[in-house]
Amino acid sequence: MLKAALQRARLGETSVAVFLVLQGSARAQTVLPEIDIVVQKPQRDGSEAAGYRSGAASTLLLGDRSLQDTPYSVNVAPRALMSNLQAASAQDALKYNPTVYEGAATNMVGGGSSFTIRGFTTDTNESYVDGLHLYASSPIEDKERIEVLNGPASFLFGFANPAGVVNYIMKRPTTTPYYSVVAGDFGAAQGYAHVDLSGPLDTDGAFAYRVNLAHVGSGETTISSQSHERSLASVALDWRAAESTKLMFDYSHYYFDIRGGDNLFTIGSALKTLPKAPDPSKNFMPAYARSYDMVDRAALRLTSKIDETFNVRGSFAYSDVDMFRNRPRDQITTNLGNYTMSRNYYRMNKEAIEGYLYLDAEIETFGWKHNATLGMTDEDVRYRYAYPYSTQTVSYSGVGNIYLPTAYPVDKPGAPIGPADKTFERTNLLTASFVDTVSLTDQWSLLAGVTFASIDDRNWSYSTYPTNGKVTEAPAYQKSAVTPSAALTYKPWSNVTTYVSYIEALQKGPTAPSTTANANQTLAPYLAQQVELGAKTSWGMFDVNVALFRIEKANAFTNVTTNVYSEDGRETHEGVEFVAMGKVLPELTVTGGFTLMHAKVTNADTASVVGKVPAATPQKLARLYAEYALPFVPGLFLTGGFSYNGKIFADASNTLVLPSVVTGDLGLRYETRVFDHALALRVNVANISDEHYWSITPSTLTLGAPRTIFGSAQLTF
Structure with missing residues (x-):
């Protein structure tokens, strides 16, 4: 029996x-x-085995918080996904995020660090590292993941762009030895190598280190006569001073040097239609075009749990960015694609000193659990130019055509003289915040917060400095505001979270693009508001997030006739986002989704823009990426995906249109072991059909990357 x-x-x-x-x-x-x-439950650690799902993200004010319990739209690109995509930049890492539009294109300076989220564009070269501004392009080789929080987030991050926050999270030292070596080619002749070393420094694991070294050679890219050389040296040190106290130090030196230009185009006032995009593998810039940055950053962080009730978090960071630009651009002047040529020549320095300090408390009152945080952020940024020089912009005689590029004339003199030591802008951004998340029941929770924000911005003009040595100081603008934020969360089941949230934020005024008549002028600050209604759910190994949003902010645009960048009216963006990620089957991983949005300008004095879609605002996006483990060869994966961008208006009056475009990618990855060490071989083809298309930011047109074949080998010890 x-x-x-x-x-x-x-x-x-x-x-x-x-x-x-x-x-x-x-x-x-x-x-x-x-x-x-x-x-065991499947862990959301961002690994391949987890379907690239991450369980938590940093929202600075709220600290590290479960994505499921965060009442905002947050998407994460983990290290495993970045490695398997062979990402060379943040743009590559986020290319399948269906809420992000990469308007700067891959051949932009620094690899394209300007993103459009919910119809708003992040400031060029504005990025965050562990919650603090960097004010420069950031490498990704020393980053563990990239987190994207959509929409106005100043309540959470101090001062942030209304588009949202792209936050790079540094790799931390490991408690056991880890060594990784990658060698490959990013396409054409861009050979590169990356070494990642980590482990403990003592026997009890109190001290640990991580070192990342990377170099991309000066070989030609897929664009003729162009190179993107860059180097990174990064070190991270952790010290666990006590069981509940940790001190973290980071230092990185990053350098990139782009020669041969980056195919920048502006739009002339006489255009009635936008010409079709030309061959993106052609170089429309002169050989003497050059852009380089040297970025040094040091940061110190502390976390300490004082007792069962209180926890303290603090960070201090210093960034120094030296920039040089001999940056030509072409202005398209006719519907047939004729263009005129000019160049912008300057040397600039950005210096940022910033930090935050937060006190967290877990208490209980009347049977309700509270997670409260009180703290502040402070940020002081100084911008300097090299002076004197005759003019930033030099125009050349002659006309070219985008379908038959014309060689640039010999460069004219006018290089900056001396170091970048003349301050032209200084900004101080200060916030003080309090937030409390109250667990009302097992299903209901309420988040309520308030922020005091203050902006102090000062500008100096050197327009007459070369002739009489005088500097003109513009009237400073100072503004402060107290803004509320709130969110209500309801969990009908343990694997489903619904929420409604409201954020109001004081925003730093936008800066006029360098192509405008009032280049680099900072406009007045304004208030932005966002209402978001969302749901997050998980079934087995698959996560689905949906968010409805409405954002209102000041409208800023460049007048095509006067070429002046100014604020006029309000922008209202309403839309829906759908994001899914995880394993549909044990052998099939999928990530992607879509954004549908309606945007318009209201209350503007310029009648031609009222009711129109703001320039450079994508209203339809769709992305899909998949990996399939082929059954007949263990360790072999077929990878691929597609990206869809709907039509985009290139001007404020909606007369010029970028047509919709679909691009596709394919790849193979083989994972095996050699002498008991993990080996991954990867090959990818991007833009497999070699589509010719425009990308756009509010100030410039660029060309999407041509078909690119790239591959790598990674050995992990």
């Missing part, structure tokens, strides 16, 4: 004791030993 008994069962972590009883007679039986079988 066979008897079976199920002793215990729990969802997620299950321990089952099975007794098989074999009875040979009424008085004799044999009992087999008890066997414990443990089945």
Whole structure:
């Protein structure tokens, strides 16, 4: 007689004791030993095995928080996904995020660090590292993940662009030795190497290190006569001073040098239609075009749990950015694609000193649990130019055509003289915030917060400095505001979270693009508001997030006739986002989704823009990426995806249109072991059909990257 008994069962972590009883007679039986079988919940650690799903993200004010319990739209590109995409930049890493439009294109300076989210464009070269501004392009080789929080986020990050926050999270030292070596080619002749080393520095694991070294050679890119050389040296040190106290230090030196230009185009006032995009592999810039940055950043962070109630978090960072631009651009002047040529020549320095300090508290009142935070951020940024020089912009005689590029004339003199030591802008951004998340019941929670924000911005003009040595100081603008934020969360089931949130934020005024008549002028600050209604759910190994949003902010645009960048009216953006990620089947991983949006300008004095879609605002996006483990060869994966961008208006009056475009990618990855070490071989083809298309930011047109074949080999110890 066979008897079976199920002793215990729990969802997620299950321990089952099975007794098989074999009875040979009424008085004799044999009992087999008890066997414990443990089945672990799948971890959301961003790995391939987890379907690239991440379980948490940093929202600075709220600290590290579960994505499921965060009442905002947050999407994460983890290290494993970045590695398998062979991403060379943040733009590559985020190319399948369906809420992000990469308007700067891949051949832009720094690899394209300007993104459009919910119809608003992040400031060029504005990025965050561990919650603090960098004010420069950021490499990704020393980053563990890239987090994107959509919409106005000043309540959470101090001062932030109304588009949202692209936050780079540094790799931290590991408690066990880890060594990785990658060698490959980003396309054409862009050979590169990357070394990632980590481990403990002592026997008890109190000290640990991480070093990342990377170099991309000066070989030609897929664009003729162009190179994107860059180097990175980054070190991270962790010290666990006590069981609940950790001190973290980071230093990085990053350098990139782009020669041969980056195919920048502006739009002339006489255009009635936008010419079709030309061959993106052609170079429309002169050989003497050059852009380079040297970025040094040091940061110190502390986290300490004082007792069962209080926790303190603090950080201090210093960034120094030296920039040089001999940056030509072409202005398209006719519907047939004729263009005129000019160049912008300057040397600039950005210096930022910033930090935050937060006190967290977990308390209980009247049976309600509170997670409260009180703290502040402070940021002081100084911008300097090299002076004197005759003029920033030099125009050349002659006319070219985008379908038959014309060689640039010999460069004219006019280089900056001396170091970048003349301050032309200084900004101080200060916030003080309090937030409390109250757990009302097991299903309901309420977040309520308030922020005091202050802006102090000063500008100096050197227009007459070369002739009489005088500097003109513009009237400073100072503005402060107290803004509220709130969110209500309801969890009908443990794997489903619904929420409604409201954020109001004081925004730093936008800066006029360098192509405008009032280049680099900072406009007045303004208030932005966002209402978001969302739902987050998880089924097995698959996550789905949906968000409805409405954002209102000041409208800023460049007048085509006067070429002056100014604020006029309000922008209202309403839309829906759908994002899905995870494993559909054990062998099939999928990530992607879509954004549908309606945007318009209201209350503007310029009648031609009222009711129109703001320039450079994509209203339809769709992305899909998939990996399939081929059954006939263990370790072999077929990868690929597509990106869809709907039509975009290139001007404020909506007369010039970028048509919709679909691009596709394919790839193969093979994972095996060599001498007991993990080896990954990757090859990818981007823009496999070699589509010719425009990308756009509010100030410039660029060309999408041509078909690119790239590959790498990674050995991990």
